Amino acid sequence: MRKWEIFKKISIRELILYLLIFVNFAVLVFLIFFLQKSINSNPNLVFPPDVRGKNLVEATDILAKNNFKVVIGGILIDKNKDPLMVLDQNPLNTKVPLGSIIFLWINMPQIVKIPDLIHKDTGEARNILEKLGLRVEIINGENGYIVRQIPESGFFIEKNATVILYSYTPQEPTYTSYTTEPYTGGQ
Structure with a gap:
Protein backbone atom coordinates (compact mmCIF):
# COMPACT_ATOMS: atom_id res chain seq x y z
CA MET A 1 0.00 0.00 0.00
CA ARG A 2 2.95 2.30 0.44
CA LYS A 3 3.40 2.90 -3.29
CA TRP A 4 -0.12 4.32 -3.56
CA GLU A 5 0.39 6.72 -0.66
CA ILE A 6 2.11 9.14 -3.01
CA PHE A 7 -1.25 9.71 -4.76
CA LYS A 8 -2.84 10.65 -1.44
CA LYS A 9 -0.43 13.62 -1.22
CA ILE A 10 -1.15 14.83 -4.80
CA SER A 11 -4.28 16.88 -5.31
CA ILE A 12 -6.71 16.16 -8.14
CA ARG A 13 -5.58 19.33 -9.91
CA GLU A 14 -1.95 18.23 -9.85
CA LEU A 15 -2.92 14.77 -11.09
CA ILE A 16 -4.87 16.26 -14.01
CA LEU A 17 -1.93 18.58 -14.78
CA TYR A 18 0.53 15.65 -14.89
CA LEU A 19 -1.87 13.68 -17.07
CA LEU A 20 -2.21 16.62 -19.52
CA ILE A 21 1.58 17.02 -19.68
CA PHE A 22 1.96 13.32 -20.49
CA VAL A 23 -0.74 13.48 -23.21
CA ASN A 24 0.86 16.60 -24.77
CA PHE A 25 4.25 14.91 -24.78
CA ALA A 26 2.80 11.79 -26.44
CA VAL A 27 1.08 13.92 -29.12
CA LEU A 28 4.33 15.82 -29.76
CA VAL A 29 6.29 12.58 -30.22
CA PHE A 30 3.60 11.28 -32.59
CA LEU A 31 3.66 14.53 -34.64
CA ILE A 32 7.43 14.49 -34.93
CA PHE A 33 7.37 10.88 -36.11
CA PHE A 34 4.54 11.57 -38.58
CA LEU A 35 6.13 14.76 -39.99
CA GLN A 36 9.50 13.09 -40.39
CA LYS A 37 7.90 10.25 -42.36
CA SER A 38 5.98 12.69 -44.60
CA ILE A 39 9.05 14.91 -45.22
CA ASN A 40 11.26 11.96 -46.15
CA SER A 41 8.64 10.53 -48.48
CA ASN A 42 7.78 13.82 -50.25
CA PRO A 43 9.44 13.75 -53.72
CA ASN A 44 9.26 17.57 -54.08
CA LEU A 45 11.73 18.05 -51.23
CA VAL A 46 15.40 18.12 -52.13
CA PHE A 47 18.71 18.98 -50.54
CA PRO A 48 20.02 22.33 -51.82
CA PRO A 49 23.53 22.23 -53.31
CA ASP A 50 26.33 23.16 -50.94
CA VAL A 51 27.84 26.37 -52.36
CA ARG A 52 30.13 27.25 -49.47
CA GLY A 53 33.60 28.19 -50.67
CA LYS A 54 32.38 29.41 -54.06
CA ASN A 55 32.28 33.02 -55.17
CA LEU A 56 28.90 34.75 -55.05
CA VAL A 57 28.30 34.74 -58.83
CA GLU A 58 29.07 31.04 -59.18
CA ALA A 59 26.98 30.14 -56.10
CA THR A 60 24.01 32.14 -57.37
CA ASP A 61 24.21 30.44 -60.78
CA ILE A 62 24.32 26.96 -59.23
CA LEU A 63 21.34 27.64 -56.98
CA ALA A 64 19.32 29.28 -59.77
CA LYS A 65 19.93 26.28 -62.08
CA ASN A 66 18.54 24.08 -59.30
CA ASN A 67 15.40 26.27 -58.99
CA PHE A 68 16.32 28.00 -55.74
CA LYS A 69 16.12 31.68 -54.91
CA VAL A 70 19.08 33.44 -53.30
CA VAL A 71 19.07 36.07 -50.58
CA ILE A 72 22.18 37.53 -48.97
CA GLY A 73 21.58 36.71 -45.32
CA GLY A 74 24.56 38.52 -43.94
CA ILE A 75 28.11 39.69 -44.30
CA LEU A 76 31.09 38.17 -42.55
CA ILE A 77 34.67 39.34 -42.66
CA ASP A 78 37.46 36.78 -42.89
CA LYS A 79 40.83 38.26 -43.84
CA ASN A 80 42.05 34.85 -45.00
CA LYS A 81 39.25 34.29 -47.55
CA ASP A 82 38.60 35.86 -50.92
CA PRO A 83 36.12 38.75 -51.09
CA LEU A 84 32.54 37.80 -52.03
CA MET A 85 33.12 34.13 -51.21
CA VAL A 86 30.17 32.25 -49.71
CA LEU A 87 31.14 31.36 -46.15
CA ASP A 88 27.84 29.82 -45.00
CA GLN A 89 24.35 29.01 -46.21
CA ASN A 90 20.99 28.15 -44.70
CA PRO A 91 19.41 25.68 -45.14
CA LEU A 92 22.20 23.17 -45.56
CA ASN A 93 21.85 19.39 -45.30
CA THR A 94 18.09 19.79 -44.90
CA LYS A 95 15.44 18.85 -47.44
CA VAL A 96 13.43 21.84 -48.64
CA PRO A 97 10.81 22.35 -51.38
CA LEU A 98 12.06 23.34 -54.82
CA GLY A 99 11.95 27.10 -55.25
CA SER A 100 12.84 27.78 -51.61
CA ILE A 101 14.95 30.72 -50.57
CA ILE A 102 18.56 29.90 -49.72
CA PHE A 103 20.27 32.44 -47.46
CA LEU A 104 23.96 33.02 -48.10
CA TRP A 105 26.52 34.66 -45.85
CA ILE A 106 29.35 36.18 -47.86
CA ASN A 107 32.83 37.42 -47.09
CA MET A 108 33.24 41.13 -47.59
CA PRO A 109 36.56 42.63 -48.52
CA GLN A 110 38.29 44.72 -45.92
CA ILE A 111 37.00 48.23 -46.28
CA VAL A 112 38.15 51.53 -44.87
CA LYS A 113 36.44 54.86 -44.43
CA ILE A 114 38.03 57.71 -46.36
CA PRO A 115 39.16 60.53 -44.05
CA ASP A 116 38.84 64.22 -44.88
CA LEU A 117 42.18 65.29 -46.34
CA ILE A 118 41.23 68.72 -47.67
CA HIS A 119 43.72 71.45 -46.61
CA LYS A 120 46.24 68.85 -45.38
CA ASP A 121 49.83 68.88 -46.55
CA THR A 122 50.38 66.37 -49.39
CA GLY A 123 52.97 64.41 -47.39
CA GLU A 124 50.67 64.16 -44.37
CA ALA A 125 47.73 63.09 -46.57
CA ARG A 126 49.87 60.40 -48.24
CA ASN A 127 50.98 59.04 -44.84
CA ILE A 128 47.39 58.89 -43.55
CA LEU A 129 46.15 56.97 -46.59
CA GLU A 130 49.09 54.56 -46.73
CA LYS A 131 48.61 53.70 -43.04
CA LEU A 132 45.01 52.75 -43.94
CA GLY A 133 46.32 50.39 -46.62
CA LEU A 134 45.35 52.55 -49.57
CA ARG A 135 47.33 53.60 -52.64
CA VAL A 136 47.75 57.28 -53.37
CA GLU A 137 47.95 59.22 -56.60
CA TYR A 166 44.53 67.05 -56.17
CA SER A 167 47.12 69.39 -54.73
CA TYR A 168 47.64 73.10 -54.97
CA THR A 169 51.02 74.71 -54.55
CA PRO A 170 50.82 78.41 -53.86
CA GLN A 171 53.16 80.44 -56.05
CA GLU A 172 55.38 83.12 -54.60
CA PRO A 173 54.06 86.47 -55.73
CA THR A 174 56.15 88.07 -58.47
CA TYR A 175 56.64 91.79 -58.33
CA THR A 176 57.20 93.92 -61.39
CA SER A 177 59.09 97.16 -61.38
CA TYR A 178 57.08 100.27 -61.07
CA THR A 179 57.67 103.95 -61.52
CA THR A 180 57.15 106.75 -59.09
CA GLU A 181 55.82 109.09 -61.72
CA PRO A 182 52.17 109.99 -61.33
CA TYR A 183 49.60 108.49 -63.63
CA THR A 184 48.42 110.98 -66.17
CA GLY A 185 45.62 108.98 -67.69
CA GLY A 186 47.46 107.97 -70.86
CA GLN A 187 47.99 111.47 -72.33
Missing part, protein backbone atom coordinates in the same frame (compact mmCIF):
# COMPACT_ATOMS: atom_id res chain seq x y z
CA ILE A 138 48.64 62.95 -56.31
CA ILE A 139 47.76 65.23 -59.22
CA ASN A 140 49.54 68.62 -59.68
CA GLY A 141 52.67 67.78 -57.71
CA GLU A 142 53.84 66.46 -54.37
CA ASN A 143 54.23 69.87 -52.74
CA GLY A 144 51.45 72.01 -51.40
CA TYR A 145 48.14 71.05 -49.85
CA ILE A 146 45.10 69.00 -50.86
CA VAL A 147 42.19 70.87 -52.48
CA ARG A 148 40.16 67.90 -53.78
CA GLN A 149 40.00 64.15 -53.22
CA ILE A 150 38.33 61.24 -55.00
CA PRO A 151 36.51 59.51 -53.39
CA GLU A 152 35.29 62.16 -51.01
CA SER A 153 35.62 61.80 -47.25
CA GLY A 154 33.10 59.54 -45.55
CA PHE A 155 32.96 56.98 -48.38
CA PHE A 156 34.02 53.38 -47.79
CA ILE A 157 36.40 51.68 -50.20
CA GLU A 158 38.28 48.39 -50.34
CA LYS A 159 41.81 48.21 -48.99
CA ASN A 160 44.52 48.53 -51.66
CA ALA A 161 42.25 50.80 -53.73
CA THR A 162 43.63 54.09 -55.05
CA VAL A 163 42.65 57.50 -53.74
CA ILE A 164 43.27 60.44 -56.07
CA LEU A 165 44.36 63.68 -54.43
